[in-house]
Amino acid sequence: MAINVATVQEVESTDSVVSSRFGWLRAFRRPLTLTGVIIVAIFCVLAIIGPFIAPYDPSSVSKATLQPPSPEHWLGTTQTGQDILSQMLYGTQVSMIVGVLAAVFATVLSVVVGLAAGYLGGISDEILSLLANIFLVIPALPLTVILAAYLPKTGSFGIILVISITGWAWGARVLRAQTLSLRKRDFVEAARATGERTTSIIFRDIFPNQVAVIAASFLGTVTGAILTQASLAFLGLTNVTEWSWGTILYWAQVSSALLTGSWWWFVPAGAAIALLGTGLSLVNFGIDEFINPRLRQAGIGTRKAQRAQVRPTRLKAPRRSRREARASVSGGRTGDVILQINGLEVDYVGEGSTTKAVNDVTLTLRRGEVLGIAGESGSGKSTLAHAITRLHKPPAWISAGEMLYQRDDGTVVDILTMGDEELRRFRWEELAIVFQSAMHALNPILSIGKQIEDAITAHRPSMSASERAARVLELLDLVGIQTDRAGAYPHELSGGMRQRAMIAVGLALDPEIIVMDEPTTALDVVIQRQIVEKIIELKDRLGFSVIFITHDLSLLIEMSDTIAVMYAGRVVELADAKEFYRNPRHPYSRGLLGSFPTLSGPKRELAGIPGSPPDLRHPPSGCAFNPRCPLAFDRCTVVVPPLFALSGEAEWRQAEAACLLYEGGGTVPDRASVHETDERLIEEAR
């Protein structure tokens, strides 16, 4: 899951042209938020001008008793002939003042306590947390009733006090927890390292990042306070001669309005409370978009993306017909092909735009092959891994292509057309996945032995318990975990051992293909070496194929048979690993190889690649690499180069590169001359 999010961020994180100065105004484009804001605004205006526009004195009695709504009395009258509309208008003011002031006091109290406890820690945290916990376990309503009964019945101040005292503790706890997590964030540490004062860190780093939570808790408390005030007034625990929505309900109740059927007496007050509560809740839902600059622009979570979620996986017509593709799978030298990906495209659907994260990717994987996919962040390599396993989540969706899998018996299926049940069986039994973060991928409350067993139970229900137990031990032994560790929980294992356990889960059902998405990135080099050697050893023994994805080109070259380099969603070079290392053809591949410091041999000049990876929302025209390419010429900005076949040695596959330098087959320049020109051009480019 974490990986999915990261992929979206990769795509989103590069430069954006949108100026965010008034970005918060865009939050209003959500109709629900806008509705909420309008409702709340109307009540605020009424609270201010209510007493001035009220047609009658709310307390003055008249002869028109218990009248239903009429042109003279829009909301009817009470038993003593008082105008209900005027009472409502006066009442709005009192109810709103009580609600807002109580929420202000409670929020200030919770912010002070929460931030102090969270940031200062130690003994002050313990005392303040204890205080908040005590207030939380005190039953709020009875306390409110008791306090309200004892406090003087003059005015609303007592009520405000009572509500704030009983309402702050929950917010304080939430804010303390938030502060604790923010305090550990890097930017707080960076601020400390810059020499900021503690107060400045609290007010400028911690506080602004909690505004969303604080605002949400404030709005929630307003609703709560208005309700509490209404309840107290309804029970007659406030000054009943001061008009508020609660006192209206009190008098309606006292005068048996329900029994006499005078609905106009109590419905307006009840409706006002419900409406304001709804309005505040609607604002609350939208509040994150006001505060968080990232959400203001992000396309994720928008309706369009959600629509893509429910869209079935019906695809545009693939580029090649099924028959042709099948012929290519079973024909000629490629008889041992196990997976054939044709013209695969994966889009991220955002607001008003579609980002192609994987663009027209065609790859083949043979039995026993280790296919390495290299690329930087945003190159689409992780998206591709998720698409192959069909584990991609909205807003990503596969818009074109096919993925043909050849079973042992020679039948060919398209993974993209599999139904849910077929797909479930296909995963793990034929294709297993190992992700980067073994800690997140393993269930923390089950022992690793149990997790491996679960995978077997789900797919091989006929296996007996003793057979399963034997298989679990066999698998643990296979990946190099001592078999007496079968009962260990994930947190009891080191990172390397967890990754081994993940591989054991992946191998449980003897899959034909294992997709590994950065399986060693979080590990140290020494542990990485152990894991990689284990993978290769197992592959040689069990004969599965591996799709290995990483940004670490050195590692990839060492362990792969063939390498596919991805840039901006496309495969730009495809070659045997040895040939690729000896003679990289695409200028990007050369730049990438030239960026790696080497450990053995003489030190060489590291070149690096100027510029940064492209923003996939606004990809450059023509070849996506042209703005960074030292060898780019005019046509590079016009033509998107396809993969051109190259000369050179080939054990697994003939090398191909998507670069106009190699256009026209026979005119492929040899290594030496190209290299020379490169050096010169790179020198000039500097």
Add this chain to the structure above:
Amino acid sequence: MTTAEMTVTRDRAEPGAAVLEARHVTKEFVVRGNPFTRRGRRVVHAVDDVSLVLYAGRITALVGESGSGKSTFARLLAALHPLTGGEVVYRGEVVDAKGGKRFRDHVSRVQLILQDPFGSFNPVATIARTLLRAVRIHHKAASPAQRRSIIEDLLAQVSLRPAAQFTRKYPHELSGGQLQRISIARALAADPDVFLADEPVSSLDVSIRLGVLNLLRRLTEERRVALLYVTHDIASARYFAADTAVMYAGQLVEHGDSEQVTQNAAHPYTQLLIASAPDPSRAVENRVRDIGQPPSLIDPPSGCRFHPRCPFAMARCSEEAPPKFAVDDGQWARCWLYADDDEAAAGRAQNADLYGRGEIRRAGRPVPDGEL
């Protein structure tokens, strides 16, 4: 007054002069157990007796695995944690960073650059606001217009031009490479003498790492600051740092000229680290089987902390911690293999054989404790 004059105010140390020095620095973190019985109270020996000198205009790499204590050590130099033992010396004076004023004085000389550029910026503040805060702290007298030009100057120094294109943005709108340059600019605002860069490029894409490293190198040379480059990537230390120190389980195990340490590693741990690093340029497959794990720092192994994983471990390795042995010009290793006796000589022969080295190393000279 030009902006350059405003930002370069500190008198510089001569190139090669010691600027910041750690002397026997030790840090223990206490893991709280039961507050009443004190049971379960454990001590993590994160950094144990580390001595290291940083020189003006020179890059020193500190290499180690995660959990080796290298990041903690950098934070100790930045005075972000109090020391348990030893002392940090800045230009001959022992650093005392207790209290707000003295702490701020220290951080204005010693600036930390963090690993994750996306995490080290306040997500709700624009770049201009973040930089302005740093400028306000370290240039109190500057007028608002001067501050603006200081910010522009800082961004120009990290090759981000035009400044206006970056100052208005929020962190999420910039790429990792740009953000890491901005965090370097933020550190420059203090006009420090020492940069402590904690894995400054490991979360960046390979193709842009080089640019950030070259920028750091240029700043080190031009401004004659001392740079501690904390990394897990020993190959980048070879290219980027003049000296390399290797840390294992909270202790320095080897130190020397970077080329010497990477090409002719003396300590078995450094050798394992180098043999494990992926490197397609390596000609021969000289793999060492290693099934070990880094030790627990709560209960570290007796003697040499590497002995349970060491293929050359001798009896004394588990009993007595090895002293430093000077093995070559400026290179030392904390390993019993370099003791001057027959058993150690046999171990050295085995070591040379395993790594396919023709020449067997000579015994080292024990370095007295006080000498660095």
